[in-house]
Amino acid sequence: MNDATLLAVDDLSVRFHTRHGVVEAVRGVSFALGRERLGIVGESGSGKSVTGRAILRLVPPPGEVRAKRIAFDGTDLMQCDEVAMRDIRGRRIAMVMQDPKFSLNPVMTVGRQIAEAYRAHGQGSVAAGRDRALDMLAAVRIRDPARVYDLYPHEVSGGMGQRIMIAMMLAPDPDLLIADEPTSALDVTVQMQVLAILDDLVRQRGMGLIFISHDLNLVASFCDRVLIMYAGRVVETCRAAELAAARHPYTQGLLQSLPRVDVPRAELPTLMRDPAWRDGKLP
Amino acid sequence: MIEVENLSVVFGHGAKTVHAVRGITFHVAAGEVFGLVGESGSGKSTVLRALCGLAPASAGRIAIAGEMQGKRRDRAFYKRVQMVFQDPYASLHPRHTVDRILSEPIAIHGLGDADARIDSALADVGLGPTFRFRYPHQLSGGQRQRVAIARALILEPKILLLDEPTSSLDVSVQAEILNLLTRLKREHGLTYVLVSHNLAVIAHMCARLVVMNAGRIVEEMTVDQLRAGAPREAYTRQLLRASIGYDRAAAAEMVTFD
Numbered sequence: 001m002n003d004a005t006l007l008a009v010d011d012l013s014v015r016f017h018t019r020h021g022v023v024e025a026v027r028g029v030s031f032a033l034g035r036e037r038l039g040i041v042g043e044s045g046s047g048k049s050v051t052g053r054a055i056l057r058l059v060p061p062p063g064e065v066r067a068k069r070i071a072f073d074g075t076d077l078m079q080c081d082e083v084a085m086r087d088i089r090g091r092r093i094a095m096v097m098q099d100p101k102f103s104l105n106p107v108m109t110v111g112r113q114i115a116e117a118y119r120a121h122g123q124g125s126v127a128a129g130r131d132r133a134l135d136m137l138a139a140v141r142i143r144d145p146a147r148v149y150d151l152y153p154h155e156v157s158g159g160m161g162q163r164i165m166i167a168m169m170l171a172p173d174p175d176l177l178i179a180d181e182p183t184s185a186l187d188v189t190v191q192m193q194v195l196a197i198l199d200d201l202v203r204q205r206g207m208g209l210i211f212i213s214h215d216l217n218l219v220a221s222f223c224d225r226v227l228i229m230y231a232g233r234v235v236e237t238c239r240a241a242e243l244a245a246a247r248h249p250y251t252q253g254l255l256q257s258l259p260r261v262d263v264p265r266a267e268l269p270t271l272m273r274d275p276a277w278r279d280g281k282l283p
Numbered sequence: 284m285i286e287v288e289n290l291s292v293v294f295g296h297g298a299k300t301v302h303a304v305r306g307i308t309f310h311v312a313a314g315e316v317f318g319l320v321g322e323s324g325s326g327k328s329t330v331l332r333a334l335c336g337l338a339p340a341s342a343g344r345i346a347i348a349g350e351m352q353g354k355r356r357d358r359a360f361y362k363r364v365q366m367v368f369q370d371p372y373a374s375l376h377p378r379h380t381v382d383r384i385l386s387e388p389i390a391i392h393g394l395g396d397a398d399a400r401i402d403s404a405l406a407d408v409g410l411g412p413t414f415r416f417r418y419p420h421q422l423s424g425g426q427r428q429r430v431a432i433a434r435a436l437i438l439e440p441k442i443l444l445l446d447e448p449t450s451s452l453d454v455s456v457q458a459e460i461l462n463l464l465t466r467l468k469r470e471h472g473l474t475y476v477l478v479s480h481n482l483a484v485i486a487h488m489c490a491r492l493v494v495m496n497a498g499r500i501v502e503e504m505t506v507d508q509l510r511a512g513a514p515r516e517a518y519t520r521q522l523l524r525a526s527i528g529y530d531r532a533a534a535a536e537m538v539t540f541d
């Protein structure tokens with residue numbers, strides 16, 4: 001891990017004003033990211049995706065984002081206007097969204113979408129865009145890139161859609177990648193190969209990676225550090241390799257609920273939530 | 284309960300032809316949980332879609348509960364067979380509330396008691412009644428998948444085709460959904476076909492599974508063989524290695540099988 005800080009999030013809060021009251025999706029989250037692989041885990045609704053989107057200022061109204069500072073490479077993103085953000089999004093900070101097919105344009109072939117993502121920020125001719133897109137499709141282990149280039153989003157499988165999104169986000173060579181469940185639809189062998197690409201980008205190019213995932217075993221084996229989120233807060237931070245020894249009963253509860261290949265169990269333990277976890281300190 | 288003989292599915296034509304499924308055969312007994320695993324793009328979703336008439340079988344036979352299935356499926360079929368789709372966002376109408384999403388099948392099938400059915404289906408998947416009036420974009424990924432499962436359960440089907448039902452869920456909700464599926468199966472004698480790339484989920488739920496690669500079944504195994512880590516095929520061995528966790532060196536050794 002390299003300690004040069006790439007991103008520093010200071011006291012981030014996001015709330016949604018809905019007809020049925022205020023949803024406090026993120027409540028005072030702070031963390032710093034170097035040129036490393038930072039995992040964010042936590043139960044559904046704990047605020048992982050909203051945290052990722054808030055960094056890119058992609059929280060739609062009625063969402064309200066507050067933070068003391070979101071410092072990215074010397075710039076406070078909270079002070080940037082939409083024009084400045086548009087320049088940062090994609091080129092400097094890219095995000096692979098949790099619902100790949102929803103993020104793809106349904107009426108444009110997937111290859112063209114990757115080519116345009118590349119060309120939108122750089123210069124590059126049409127032909128260079130096409131070459132880059134084909135290379136990226138091959139890099140994410142898509143079989144037969146030339147065929148897949150011409151497919152529309154509804155013609156690709158779930159796991160192909162995810163890899164297409166990853167290819168599209170990596171095409172402009174971002175400094176920071178926020179990957180929201182980027183491999184949840186991939187079979188484990190392809191997942192491992194795609195993670196190796198991200199791993200190499202972090203180690204060799206110094207890209208920063210925020211890796212949002214439910215897969216605790218995967219995060220433990222892949223990331224450098226992990227933030228564990230509960231009800232919009234970070235309740236615990238630890239080295240990824242030490243996740244199994246996490247101290248918070250919530251983290252332990254998550255680990256216990258995993259099914260295992262080696263040990264059959266009639267019923268899986270589920271979380272017994274303690275109201276004290278919402279605001280309490282680490283026990 | 285489900286008999287698939289020599290099923291093939293071909294998409295497109297000319298240069299865009301894809302043989303998504305190439306002559307596969309498997310049988311699922313009533314009350315069984317049958318697993319489908321395999322590489323991304325190997326045809327798992329297509330097999331489920333063909334079972335419920337959403338993908339065209341170009342060859343082969345499908346029989347469900349002893350009845351041969353043709354191209355079309357009637358309304359009674361969908362009361363018996365329901366599918367939970369892989370992509371929870373795409374499968375929920377973006378401008379319909381949860382209430383409307385869940386009411387529709389009740390109305391189409393002329394069932395009464397909509398309110399009670401909706402509340403109990405939501406409760407079954409761990410969502411309170413306040414979720415009835417939310418739109419899909421106001422839900423987290425896991426909450427959306429729970430709504431998709433609630434919609435499949437609402438018609439009380441006999442066969443559930445589950446395409447990666449928990450891959451977008453957190454592990455605690457996954458445990459709740461797997462426990463729920465186990466309980467429903469026991470109480471209602473359901474039959475499941477379960478697609479998952481998570482071998483631990485497959486081992487937990489299934490008695491038997493098949494491993495698919497490039498449209499074919501490469502290996503059929505019992506869960507005991509899976510637990511013992513003794514697959515016959517090289518592709519399955521690679522799958523087992525990858526399921527242990529990330530390892531850069533192991534990633535470099537992964538090969539593509541055809």
Ligand SMILES: Nc1ncnc2c1ncn2[C@@H]1O[C@H](COP(=O)(O)OP(=O)(O)OP(=O)(O)O)[C@@H](O)[C@H]1O
Nearest residue numbers: 016025044045046047048049050421422423424425
């Ligand atoms: N547009 C919105 N309007 C209202 N509430 C929202 C909106 N977007 C998100 N939320 C709420 O904010 C909370 C955090 O959502 P978020 O999507 O960050 O969860 P998550 O941790 O990513 O969950 P998952 O693992 O299921 O994807 C949830 O309670 C969700 O319902």
Ligand SMILES: Nc1ncnc2c1ncn2[C@@H]1O[C@H](COP(=O)(O)OP(=O)(O)OP(=O)(O)O)[C@@H](O)[C@H]1O
Nearest residue numbers: 155156157158159294303323324325326327328329
């Ligand atoms: N409507 C379609 N038109 C053209 N090709 C299709 C269509 N649906 C699926 N395919 C192709 O069929 C093959 C199998 O796709 P399928 O969705 O069944 O894979 P899968 O095993 O479910 O993969 P994943 O694990 O990634 O979801 C892929 O090559 C895909 O591109």
Ligand SMILES: [Mg+2]
Nearest residue numbers: 048049098424
């Ligand atoms: Mg999310």
Ligand SMILES: [Mg+2]
Nearest residue numbers: 157158328369
């Ligand atoms: Mg699929």
